[in-house]
Amino acid sequence: MIGLLIIPLTNRVASHPHSPVGKRQAPWVSLGRNGRSPLCRIEVPSLLTCLKYCVFLCPFNKVQEHVQRVLKAQCRTGSTRQALLDQLPVSSHMTQPFLWKDVPLPDELFLYPPPFGFKGLQGKLMILSVNFFLKLPDSDSEPQPRNASDKCQRCVVVGNGGVLRGLELGPLIDRFDTVIRLNSGPLGEFSVDVGNRTSIRMSYPEGTPLQWMDTDPHTMFVAVVYKSGDISWTSAMVNKLTPLWDWLFFWQKVPDQIPLEPHRFRLLNPLVIRETALDLLKYPPPRTRLWGQDQNVPTIGISALNLASLLCDEVSLAGFGYTLSQQGAPLHYYDHRLMDSMLQETSHNVNRETKLLQSLVKQGAFTDLTGGIQCSFCPS
DSSP: OEEEEEEESSOOOEEOTTOTTTTEEOOOOOOSGGGOOTTOOOOOSSHHHHTTEEEEEEETTHHHHHHHHHHHSOOOTTHHHHHHHTTSOGGGOOOOOBOOTTSOOOGGGGSSOTTSOOTTOHHHHHHHTTTTGGGSOOTTSSSOOGGGOSSOOEEEEEOOBGGGTTOOOHHHHTTSSEEEEETTOOOGGGHHHHOSOOSEEEEOGGGSOSSOOOOOTTOEEEEOOSSHHHHHHHHHHHTTOOOOOHHHHOSSOOOSOOOSOGGGEEEBOHHHHHIIIIIISOOOOOOOOSSSOOSOOOOHHHHHHHHHHHHOSEEEEESOOOOTTOTTSBSBSSSOOBGGGGGGOSSOOHHHHHHHHHHHHHHTSEEESSSSSOOSSSOO
């Protein structure tokens, strides 16, 4: 079946009173099967606006066929991590994805401040040792590193990109052994596109959903520490305490609770982020600045891919890709934010991350299910 792909010739967008970004919304209108045309959906406010666009042909269902091929293919044991190890210096070959209560914190964890380590937090860690660190699971708890299982494991890291809209990949995403979701990426009404299963939700306080949405009883929450207050908040969530200090430490409201038992929490090893930043993205070591900040903090998405390489043999990604040249494109699958809001980003270098991911996808380290990074199924 063939659908219409309309590509804008201008970056102009239409006014929209409910759009949270500059009161604007991209001029998109759904075209195709049931108003949901995978990979070929553009929205326009009027026929007149449509005349300003070019029309191309794009085959339907290519993305579903691509994902089905990935799931049916022979799982490649250890393929993703080995591909990353080929990019890493020998000194950086880490194996511990999380912090465990029965494994002492290594000295190298205190070389840099969060999110690259715990430098400057020794006192806070001592205070939290009884109420928090002793409640962390032992090192033999699930999920185990990939080499602890005889079965070849497939992971998918589901990003929050607008490219997921209308692809109807939900049932296929749910078929992966491990489904890793990021921040507050919702399910519910979007499950037809993104699925219902959540093996791991990986987030930091401000990114965590205010209303918990994961109904999967096996869901784990992986906490990422970007600053000192994040550890205190995570400890409060594990101990079922209400944090009263979010106005002081956080730039937006954070959840008062996460309805999971303590054994469902994990604390991400900061060395995962450090390895991502210094060894994969080749950023310089973090430094103290009097004002401003370096763009040396990896996005949670690329950090999750590195984590997944430690947990699974074969890692796919879905909903990734920042098309900064298409500033009117939707940023997320669940809201009206536009791609141009990423131009204001000061912490992340999305261009460098995109180039790295494109290289790794081409090499076969990761499989891009939705084509936002490197599309292997798009018409040439």
